[in-house]
Amino acid sequence: MAQPIRVRFEALRDFMDRAFRRAGLPDADARTVATLMAEAELQGSDGHGAIRLAPYLKRIREGGVNKTPDIRVEREKPAMALLNGDNGMGHLVMKRAAELAVAKARTAGVAWVGAHLSNHAGPASLYARMCLPHDMIGLYLAVGNANHLPPWGGLTMLLSTNPIACAIPAGEEPPVVLDMATTVAAYGKVKARAQRGEAMPEGWMVDRAGKPLTDPKRADEGFLLPIGGYKGYGLALVIGLLAGTLNGAAMGKDVIDFNADFHSVGNTGQAILAIDPAAFGDLDEFKAAVDVVVRDLRASERMPGVERIWLPGEQSHEKRQASLARGMPLPPQLKATLDNIAADLGIAPVEVIA
Amino acid sequence: MAQPIRVRFEALRDFMDRAFRRAGLPDADARTVATLMAEAELQGSDGHGAIRLAPYLKRIREGGVNKTPDIRVEREKPAMALLNGDNGMGHLVMKRAAELAVAKARTAGVAWVGAHLSNHAGPASLYARMCLPHDMIGLYLAVGNANHLPPWGGLTMLLSTNPIACAIPAGEEPPVVLDMATTVAAYGKVKARAQRGEAMPEGWMVDRAGKPLTDPKRADEGFLLPIGGYKGYGLALVIGLLAGTLNGAAMGKDVIDFNADFHSVGNTGQAILAIDPAAFGDLDEFKAAVDVVVRDLRASERMPGVERIWLPGEQSHEKRQASLARGMPLPPQLKATLDNIAADLGIAPVEVIA
Numbered sequence: 001m002a003q004p005i006r007v008r009f010e011a012l013r014d015f016m017d018r019a020f021r022r023a024g025l026p027d028a029d030a031r032t033v034a035t036l037m038a039e040a041e042l043q044g045s046d047g048h049g050a051i052r053l054a055p056y057l058k059r060i061r062e063g064g065v066n067k068t069p070d071i072r073v074e075r076e077k078p079a080m081a082l083l084n085g086d087n088g089m090g091h092l093v094m095k096r097a098a099e100l101a102v103a104k105a106r107t108a109g110v111a112w113v114g115a116h117l118s119n120h121a122g123p124a125s126l127y128a129r130m131c132l133p134h135d136m137i138g139l140y141l142a143v144g145n146a147n148h149l150p151p152w153g154g155l156t157m158l159l160s161t162n163p164i165a166c167a168i169p170a171g172e173e174p175p176v177v178l179d180m181a182t183t184v185a186a187y188g189k190v191k192a193r194a195q196r197g198e199a200m201p202e203g204w205m206v207d208r209a210g211k212p213l214t215d216p217k218r219a220d221e222g223f224l225l226p227i228g229g230y231k232g233y234g235l236a237l238v239i240g241l242l243a244g245t246l247n248g249a250a251m252g253k254d255v256i257d258f259n260a261d262f263h264s265v266g267n268t269g270q271a272i273l274a275i276d277p278a279a280f281g282d283l284d285e286f287k288a289a290v291d292v293v294v295r296d297l298r299a300s301e302r303m304p305g306v307e308r309i310w311l312p313g314e315q316s317h318e319k320r321q322a323s324l325a326r327g328m329p330l331p332p333q334l335k336a337t338l339d340n341i342a343a344d345l346g347i348a349p350v351e352v353i354a
Numbered sequence: 355m356a357q358p359i360r361v362r363f364e365a366l367r368d369f370m371d372r373a374f375r376r377a378g379l380p381d382a383d384a385r386t387v388a389t390l391m392a393e394a395e396l397q398g399s400d401g402h403g404a405i406r407l408a409p410y411l412k413r414i415r416e417g418g419v420n421k422t423p424d425i426r427v428e429r430e431k432p433a434m435a436l437l438n439g440d441n442g443m444g445h446l447v448m449k450r451a452a453e454l455a456v457a458k459a460r461t462a463g464v465a466w467v468g469a470h471l472s473n474h475a476g477p478a479s480l481y482a483r484m485c486l487p488h489d490m491i492g493l494y495l496a497v498g499n500a501n502h503l504p505p506w507g508g509l510t511m512l513l514s515t516n517p518i519a520c521a522i523p524a525g526e527e528p529p530v531v532l533d534m535a536t537t538v539a540a541y542g543k544v545k546a547r548a549q550r551g552e553a554m555p556e557g558w559m560v561d562r563a564g565k566p567l568t569d570p571k572r573a574d575e576g577f578l579l580p581i582g583g584y585k586g587y588g589l590a591l592v593i594g595l596l597a598g599t600l601n602g603a604a605m606g607k608d609v610i611d612f613n614a615d616f617h618s619v620g621n622t623g624q625a626i627l628a629i630d631p632a633a634f635g636d637l638d639e640f641k642a643a644v645d646v647v648v649r650d651l652r653a654s655e656r657m658p659g660v661e662r663i664w665l666p667g668e669q670s671h672e673k674r675q676a677s678l679a680r681g682m683p684l685p686p687q688l689k690a691t692l693d694n695i696a697a698d699l700g701i702a703p704v705e706v707i708a
Binding site for chain 2: 075137152153154159235238241252277281290293304305308310
């Protein structure tokens with residue numbers, strides 16, 4: 001097997017920056033989107049990193065995204081705002097949302113910022129994590145950009161895998177960062193199994209008769225299963241109403257499949273809640289208390305064969321540290337895609353580690 | 355089989371009111387707690403209704419609850435407050451929290467009220483629902499009052515079934531009300547199976563080797579499983595940090611099993627978030643949009659054998675309507691327990707429908 005290709009964070013960011021600028025995004029916006037996508041790759045969210053560059057560029061090319069959006073506050077109260085994303089790249093909209101939520105929470109204690117006319121913004125945890133450097137808790141909700149889920153007992157795909165992320169600062173420990181879809185498996189995992197020719201475990205998908213579906217090549221004949229059955233269906237629905245309907249964004253049958261339609265305005269909805277722990281008590285005491293919970297959980301007696309108890313976000317944290325030190329692995333197929341993009345756009349290719 | 359015993363909402367409320375007054379709660383507080391417990395029964399949350407009267411009275415008798423608490427705002431900002439429950443009945447603390455969250459959200463758009471030194475407060479949805487008459491969305495989080503869950507892969511029970519509830523107003527449709535524990539099955543369901551001598555399905559519990567445990571009589575030898583495996587573990591943890599740790603309330607190893615210890619102060623933590631949809635846009639348009647989503651889901655094509663697609667909270671809604679019209683069923687065993695309480699306290703027994 002060939003030596004794995006590795007790329008530094010800065011090199012991947014700069015390459016995507018070049019691509020977005022060439023595609024027509026203003027310099028600062030290209031930089032922001034490229035940085036957030038490289039950060040997704042850094043934390044191991046590889047389904048939301050460089051692999052999205054080609055479909056994002058296609059959407060920009062086909063007019064499905066506004067290259068020069070006027071992202072603006074449409075409604076505002078002391079602890080909330082509604083952003084009109086003006087159909088800009090979701091990364092730009094939700095970075096603005098997170099910054100605004102943090103600023104308002106500094107005064108109000110807690111603040112919620114929702115968005116409509118946004119677009120796919122990458123991994124949920126990116127935006128929840130934006131609260132951490134401000135010593136705040138971040139909670140992020142989004143309507144997914146394709147419906148893969150029927151209501152419980154149903155066959156009509158009216159719901160997406162609507163994700164939730166929550167980032168909670170700790171003291172000496174890494175922050176607790178939960179980032180999860182409300183389905184047992186994300187659709188990307190199904191596609192990965194199909195590519196590798198591997199069966200799926202029972203419990204990921206069912207067919208139209210409700211029977212387990214384990215052949216990922218037959219994924220079109222079935223549905224993803226929500227976590228906890230009807231509970232996950234309820235979670236996906238509630239997240240969709242809060243991140244979509246509340247903001248006047250698409251939800252239910254109005255959600256457009258962004259993998260199939262590159263020119264329609266998706267009207268994606270997302271929301272972020274920032275909570276300032278310093279409003280509730282002493283910040284350092286709070287962080288120390290989170291450390292205690294984290295350490296107690298990690299020190300739990302383990303089931304046979306379990307080597308380590310992980311906290312949510314801990315594996316991403318370790319991937320980030322390792323990738324910053326040694327660069328990130330870049331699958332050969334993805335490297336080839338990025339090289340094709342470079343050739344098409346006439347920009348320098350991504351610089352890999354020699 | 356004997357004719358089922360039925361009781362009217364008012365009769366059950368008044369009986370519990372008498373019991374709490376006799377036990378030493380001030381009149382208004384006895385009325386509030388009794389009303390909320392009867393409402394729990396009304397919506398079919400029978401694990402949180404009259405069945406809790408005996409253990410609540412025991413806790414009051416043994417000094418585990420403060421009969422005359424000074425429930426007070428300890429910290430406050432425009433969009434948040436931290437309540438000190440002064441170890442009063444949780445119902446009193448969280449009713450106050452919901453009212454305060456609604457009042458603050460009216461001005462701030464969104465508001466979060468947390469509590470420490472609270473106690474078990476019954477079903478999560480009771481408090482999320484308190485936002486509905488004010489045309490607001492309610493989100494409720496709580497630390498459960500006994501640890502039944504180890505971290506994923508672990509054996510040490512450091513987490514509870516930490517519930518989440520969300521109530522969203524609709525227009526002509528019943529509100530969407532999700533109320534769920536973060537485990538596949540609630541512990542009460544396991545106890546019910548044991549009483550009936552029935553096996554549990556695989557997926558509810560595992561033993562210490564991680565193998566399925568289906569005999570509910572062996573529940574002590576195993577653990578409840580979180581929904582979606584490590585995802586439910588992450589949800590339970592995050593809810594616990596937000597409802598417990600953030601408020602300076604018990605979380606992790608500090609949680610006291612309220613079914614085993616009736617005299618220690620539990621320092622229960624809960625939180626409620628109120629969101630005013632009118633801050634985000636036109637209220638009627640929002641409610642109409644929720645109606646559309648609800649109706650589309652209900653009209654979904656169905657799997658073979660599925661008679662109806664349910665929305666979260668719809669079954670509780672129908673139970674409430676039916677129970678208001680015809681009274682609530684009261685299991686004979688529970689009726690006997692309530693009669694014993696009446697005799698012990700020297701109060702009139704619960705009046706049943708002749």
